[in-house]
Amino acid sequence: MEEKNAMSECIFCRIVKGEIPSKKVYEDENFVAFHDIDPQAPVHIIVIPKKHIESLNEATEEDAKLLGEWVFTARKIAEKLKLDKGYRIVINTGPQGGQVVLHLHLHLLGGRNMGWPPG
Numbered sequence: 001m002e003e004k005n006a007m008s009e010c011i012f013c014r015i016v017k018g019e020i021p022s023k024k025v026y027e028d029e030n031f032v033a034f035h036d037i038d039p040q041a042p043v044h045i046i047v048i049p050k051k052h053i054e055s056l057n058e059a060t061e062e063d064a065k066l067l068g069e070w071v072f073t074a075r076k077i078a079e080k081l082k083l084d085k086g087y088r089i090v091i092n093t094g095p096q097g098g099q100v101v102l103h104l105h106l107h108l109l110g111g112r113n114m115g116w117p118p119g
């Protein structure tokens, strides 16, 4: 029941269901990708599994295939968006990792040079 409530209130689950509008760039059976509402680069796409997993730390061995397909999906989106000079994929995890939205997501950032070390 607790899990159900977390999912019904989850911003990204609501985007999956179309209850919150988003600018989608990709969707298939398992994943959705959309423009970040507060872009940190000329291209800033959020790629999520439709399955509600709070963070990378909550993914299980059973999710391993999904996680691989998720990263590969991000790479296909980078190709589609012609990020041929490169891009960065970021998975913020937990409070110290800077994770705010508690639904597993990756950031696909491109269109400018990326600094290192990251902030």
Ligand code: 5GP
Pocket: 011, 020, 022, 023, 034, 035, 036, 037, 038, 039, 046, 092, 098, 099, 100, 101, 102
């Ligand atoms: P986090 O810090 O959790 O890794 O990143 C969450 C990201 O989701 C942030 O970059 C934030 O701008 C984005 N975001 C939060 N709410 C929404 C929303 O309602 N729509 C979209 N498109 N992006 C959102």
Ligand code: ZN
Pocket: 006, 007, 010, 011, 012, 013, 014, 051, 052, 053, 102, 103
């Ligand atoms: Zn969710």
